[in-house]
Amino acid sequence: MNALPMFPLAQTDAVRQLNAAGGAMLGELRMPARSEIARELIGRVEAAKATWHAPTHEREAASEDVAQAAWHAIAADAQALRRIVARLSGWPGYTLAGDGGCQAAPTIALHSDHDPSFQITLLRMLAEAVRRGGATTAQWAHLQDRCLVRSGRPKTCGTQYRLYYGQLEMCPVADPEGLDRHRVNVGLPPHHDRLALLEHRHVTAGRPASVTQERPAA
Numbered sequence: 587m588n589a590l591p592m593f594p595l596a597q598t599d600a601v602r603q604l605n606a607a608g609g610a611m612l613g614e615l616r617m618p619a620r621s622e623i624a625r626e627l628i629g630r631v632e633a634a635k636a637t638w639h640a641p642t643h644e645r646e647a648a649s650e651d652v653a654q655a656a657w658h659a660i661a662a663d664a665q666a667l668r669r670i671v672a673r674l675s676g677w678p679g680y681t682l683a684g685d686g687g688c689q690a691a692p693t694i695a696l697h698s699d700h701d702p703s704f705q706i707t708l709l710r711m712l713a714e715a716v717r718r719g720g721a722t723t724a725q726w727a728h729l730q731d732r733c734l735v736r737s738g739r740p741k742t743c744g745t746q747y748r749l750y751y752g753q754l755e756m757c758p759v760a761d762p763e764g765l766d767r768h769r770v771n772v773g774l775p776p777h778h779d780r781l782a783l784l785e786h787r788h789v790t791a792g793r794p795a796s797v798t799q800e801r802p803a804a
Contacts, residue, residue: 596650602697607747618684623670627683634697657700664698667691667708677711679720680709692725695732724773731757743768744777747784754785 618624637656670678670691680688695708709729714723731741740760747756756777759765766776774780 618682618687618801620674620678620682623678624668624683626685627670627678627694628689629668633691634659634663651730659797660697661700664701667694667698668704671708671711677715677721679709679715680716681720688721689725692721692729699736702733705729705733722773723771727769727772727774743772743774745774747781749789751777753783754781756781758790759778 601744638657656750674682678687694710695705695712698705698708708728712721712726712729716723716726727743728745731743731745734741735746735757740758742760744765745758746752751756762770763791769775769777
């Protein structure tokens with residue numbers, strides 16, 4: 587089993603600044619140095635947003651052709667991110683990809699469940715980007731939790747849910763009593779706030795659903 591990189595307790599001033607600003611750095615870092623990378627990442631996420639944000643019962647009712655097209659799009663997005671990180675020899679952080687590109691990259695990584703080893707590679711890159719001030723701890727926490735869930739281990743920050751017979755439930759967490767403390771430490775809101783939004787989107791009265799992995803959630 588691959589070991590997952592844990593985020594260090596000590597944070598640099600750059601990381602604290604990122605978290606305090608919700609991921610926005612100083613003005614000179616907002617414009618991407620590699621605008622072509624930013625455009626590709628943002629474009630792919632925008633194209634996929636309608637599918638990702640659709641209520642769960644709509645996704646489960648989709649025809650086989652629609653489901654296959656969505657799967658192929660996810661695989662293509664992951665392959666594009668693979669090419670980008672290989673070209674950069676690292677994560678497309680704020681300096682290179684700008685605010686939008688740096689937000690889009692972890693979103694694509696979260697949806698790359700078909701390639702768990704690649705997700706772990708991306709997690710390591712993202713952790714290093716956070717240490718250098720190029721990404722946020724909240725972005726890292728989302729992907730860390732996703733990799734933990736995929737490996738069958740309890741997650742840390744409560745960012746992953748599943749829909750089970752019409753009820754949204756959180757995937758197991760390692761420290762339920764300290765969950766909101768962990769979330770605050772990585773720049774996430776209280777889990778009940780996020781759960782309310784997810785329930786509004788995915789839980790439909792009178793329409794039971796099968797087990798479904800929520801992606802992404804927090």
